[in-house]
Amino acid sequence: MDTVQVPDSVEEGDRIQDADFWFIDGNIILIAQRTLFCVHRGETINDCPVVQLSDTADDLRRLLRAVYDGASFLRHDRQLEFSAVASLIRLSHKYQMEELQEHGVTRLKSCFPDSYDKFVRATVARDYSSPLTRCVPEDAIAVVALATLINDTRLLSVALYICTQLDASILFHGVKRADVPREQLCERDFGQFYKRTGNIMLSRAAPTPPAVSPRRRNADNDIGDG
Secondary structure, three states: OOOOOOOOOOOOOOOOOEEEOOOOOOEEEEEOOOOEEEOOOOOOOOOOEEEEEEEOHHHHHHHHHHHOOOHOOOOOOEEEEEHHHHHHHHHHHHOOHHHHHHHHHHHHHOOOOOHHHHHHHHHHHOOOOOOEEOOOHHHHHHHHHHHHHOOOOOHHHHHHHHHOOOOOOHHOOOOOOOOOOOOOHHHHHHHHEEEHHHHHHHHHOOOOOOOHHHHHHHHHHHHHHH
């Protein structure tokens, strides 16, 4: 068909067509938040169904860009923002797109490596970006959720450790992004956090014992003996 009409069930005044993914020959409309995406379902039909999604428009747009522009969007000589990689992992996992999820995880682990040497270098430099992905230490909060989502315990351990390096205000209040709700550790995450890193945090919080001279130590011993 030549054009797609938005069904009456969609209130057009409250919706906007995505600038990048509105194909006139598309045969399915996806709605993420207030944004309409007209794409291809893979078969020719007379009617164009509408699917309301719980995903954010930015997440869906990035997934569609990976699907439609995969050759250029996913090439390994292109550095992606962390937010794009996170979107790719979230939605590829949700929609069971294993190759895209693997690609996203590879990019993520280039910044949060489970190799000891690479991890130490990144931690000392406080620079976790890689040629594949641009990120900052605060992204570790989102990585905790991603690692939990895909059940990657090694990635979770790395992310939780990096969280111990964050300022307390960031750790407890999270990070606000324009495209997703505030990213912060949930109650379950804090449970994992203290289980895995509690000893580290406690050792940092413990006061340094006061220095005691040999003479004072001997005097204390004498008192104890008496």
